[in-house]
Amino acid sequence: MPRPSGDSPLPTAEKPAAPAAASGLHPSLFILNWILFSNATILFNKWLLDTAGFPIILTCWHLIFATAATQILARTTSLLESRKSLPINGRMYLRTIVPIGVLYTGSLVFSNLVYLYLSVAFTQMLKAGSPVAVLFTSWAFRVAEPNLAKFLNILVIVVGVAVASFGEINFSLIGFTYQMLGIVFEAVRLIMIQVMLTAEGMKMDPLVALYYYAPVCAFFNIFVALFTEASTFKYEDLVNTGFTVLFLNASVAFMLNIASVFLIGKTSGLVLTLTGILKAILLVAVSVVIWKTPITLLQAFGYGIALLGLSYYSLGYDNVVKVYNNSTAYISATMNSYGAVPGSADGVRGGLLTKRYIVLGSAVFGFLFVMAVLFMWVNSVPTTIPVTSLGTN
Template sequence: MLVGVGSTLLWMMFSSLVIILNSSLYRRGFAYPSTVTGVGQLASALFGVFLGRLSDGQRLRPVPPPRVWLRSLLPIAAATAASMYFGNLAYLYLSVSFIQILKAFTPAITLLLCVAARLERLTAPLLVSVTMVAGGIAGAVAVESGAPSFSMLGFLAFMASSLTEAARVVGAELLRDGSRYNTAETLTYVGLPTAALLLLGAAIWELPGMMAATAAGGGSGLALVAADPWVFLAAPAVSALVNMSCFFAINATSSLTFKVAGCVKNVAVVAYGVLVHGEAITTLQVAGYAVSTAGFIMYSHIKMAATKPRPQPHAGGKTE
């Protein structure tokens, strides 16, 4: 229990901190989300290699054959890279608080894609929970859209992030190659190609602008890294700590507990944006977020109950 509580609290702290650190980089003018996420994903993948060597239960099996890479792991890595890129791109245009509110909408998109792919059956309770999530978020977006800080480009970037994240979840089910990868293998065999795709995108689309900004002077581009290198080193390091604490938390707590902790963490980040950066959030947005959060918890509870193994009957027909 102590391991579960401690690791969950650490995960909440580290996952909140990585959001704060990344948004801090963007606020300083380092507007290169593919670079930031690529370096962070590379640190997480290296942690996967370290975990595989450290833990007997997380040993890395031989590298999957090319067929598995091309048909299963690479498409999932591409969806992961797109989700991470668009999610961080949204931070350039939207407030931290508003993005945390929008995050509650991702499960609704995931469920709809699962239903379309015939991986999920839409029951009445699930429909109610998803309607609560969608209705709450729609209300919050309607209020925010009238504010000067609202950016349609940022909103579309976040929706692209949610859609690609849902596609990653669905793709992981449809493209499963029969192997069940442990945490270390997932971080390594999916994380490394994800990092490679993000860093390749950074080299093509962001590096020329970064070098031009550096050459122009004025403390932009790589000059920002030289001026405060610890912030740039801390962000990927914390990304690895997020995965480490997540690994211990998932193994020591229930899925529902972990998801509720994620809701609490998002609320804390919303509060941070309001209190530290003075981001505006209205009463109607708080109400919409509360409705969507309640819907998400209901959704998580229904999903968890559906995956519980049912008691098997004895020969006499009675169950324990």
């Protein structure tokens, strides 16, 4: 399920039918909706943690809110109807949901702690290495057989992340360690889901998963908070942050799960993968603007290598060839449209293609231009400006 912190992988769970109310909308709207809430959740959490601190208590609040919200939705809507087909009893709950919930708690805690020490941009660069941990974990649990081709592809991602880390100006070993622990916990959690649930034919969409996992994670997060942040947390911290702000923050995090449910089944796996990569790039760009995070050329180069390796690993050779062939076909159609007879069917269709790809090309060029300007502007800011504040009281 998408994590309350917003650092979620793309929703690639079981693909249920899309809610009827949304069946007539274009898939691009669901993609934009998911990108909006995913990135908004991360940016909102980063700002809140820099302002108030207490990442574990904030996670507890998200999970308590999600528990209450899913219980209400289960009783008032049909969004969680698929849960009734799952053969979950008390024994299975203790054997599967609880252990996975413990792993998920570790993933949440470490993933939120990292924002006290690292910038959003660098955190996203490190997260590009998540498939490495998932692959090695799958080999360790013998869910998948070791494969030399995959190993070599994974090495490209590792090299990219290593180069990006080497180029990070405000590097924090504590933050880096927290991020690595969060990635490891998440990798083990994903493999345990595959071993314990998927093997028994139990598939959950993100909202149903939240329905089952949120109470367990809330319990364990509260337990962790009692031994870490509870002793320094005061009621004044709650008042200073604001009840309205906390409610909005939890609402945005929960809406990410709703957006994931509506997104599943509306697009192909290829589009979902590309959407996740685009979302990460946009998040890096926006966070750089907001916090004026200094980015070096070496860091950008390393992130680019990691993204290329991640794209190839996630899509596979066949899909990469498919994307390349479609792109060349579009370019060829655009060029050929200039030779069509005006007013003919080919001419009209060619004209529409020409306009479409002129707009697309302009958008791509504009995006690259904006990124170049941001790079030059951010690197003109003195590097003594702190990227994050610890936000502890």
